Amino acid sequence: MDNINKSANSILYIDGVTVSFDGFKALNNLSFTVPPKSLQAIVGPNGAGKTTFMDVVTGRTKPSQGRVIFKENINLFKYDESSIVDLGIARKFQRPSIFPNHTVLQNLELASYKNKNIYSTIFFNNKSMDSDLITKIAVQVNLDSNLYDDANSLSHGQKQWLEIGMLLSQNCNVLMLDEPVAGMTDEETEKTSKLFKKISKDRSLIVIEHDIDFIQSLNCPVTVLHEGAVLAQGNMKELKKNESVIEVYLGR
Ligand SMILES: Nc1ncnc2c1ncn2[C@@H]1O[C@H](COP(=O)(O)OP(=O)(O)O)[C@@H](O)[C@H]1O
Numbered sequence: 001m002d003n004i005n006k007s008a009n010s011i012l013y014i015d016g017v018t019v020s021f022d023g024f025k026a027l028n029n030l031s032f033t034v035p036p037k038s039l040q041a042i043v044g045p046n047g048a049g050k051t052t053f054m055d056v057v058t059g060r061t062k063p064s065q066g067r068v069i070f071k072e073n074i075n076l077f078k079y080d081e082s083s084i085v086d087l088g089i090a091r092k093f094q095r096p097s098i099f100p101n102h103t104v105l106q107n108l109e110l111a112s113y114k115n116k117n118i119y120s121t122i123f124f125n126n127k128s129m130d131s132d133l134i135t136k137i138a139v140q141v142n143l144d145s146n147l148y149d150d151a152n153s154l155s156h157g158q159k160q161w162l163e164i165g166m167l168l169s170q171n172c173n174v175l176m177l178d179e180p181v182a183g184m185t186d187e188e189t190e191k192t193s194k195l196f197k198k199i200s201k202d203r204s205l206i207v208i209e210h211d212i213d214f215i216q217s218l219n220c221p222v223t224v225l226h227e228g229a230v231l232a233q234g235n236m237k238e239l240k241k242n243e244s245v246i247e248v249y250l251g252r
């Protein structure tokens, strides 16, 4: 076991992480803490290291220095991508990966199968799924009246919600989302804000987003990344008045 000496109550403890690409530091001694059952936004200019941060936590990129501790003492750098998913860290990319020719219900069922064996997934023969849980998730992601619609027929925003529902049904502790409201209508964006607040009562949500109004509506702590490190932290209202944040990100 590592000698772990983290003081704060955290689900993710990011400690001095550096990622170098041919000498260029995409992350430069990055440190911050994500509390359990919390909502946290990450913003910053293009190239700040936001996506690299998610790549590091999800095991896609290995850092040259530092560590990320999950829960009490799990050093994530010892695990590969699929083991990290199994540990309870889920990631949503911008393009939803849903099964377009299956219904909403089938998509949620497929995602919830405990046995991720490919045959049980294909042949729907696993009876262990929890239909109460699926109904609860469908209500949570605003799709309870679309259960028998093909995923194909959903709006862009509904597809994003479906994928979030699929990730929720896998029972993760940490959910990381890269630009979740890009392309959504105003109404969908507003509903997504409410959805995230609800989800974060049970798990930690980390949201990378460029939509400042959306982030402000989340009413949550915001971390501003710049050149691979934390430039500032606070709520969006405070950050809007922060000179260095205005300088590098928000503009004048
Ligand atoms: N695989 C890679 N090889 C080389 N450079 C990379 C690689 N991935 C990211 N970078 C560089 O690292 C920096 C941070 O990128 P990224 O994390 O994608 O920023 P963001 O998501 O904040 O826009 C950028 O300058 C980018 O060009």
Ligand SMILES: [Mg+2]
Pocket: 050, 051, 052
């Ligand atoms: Mg990015």
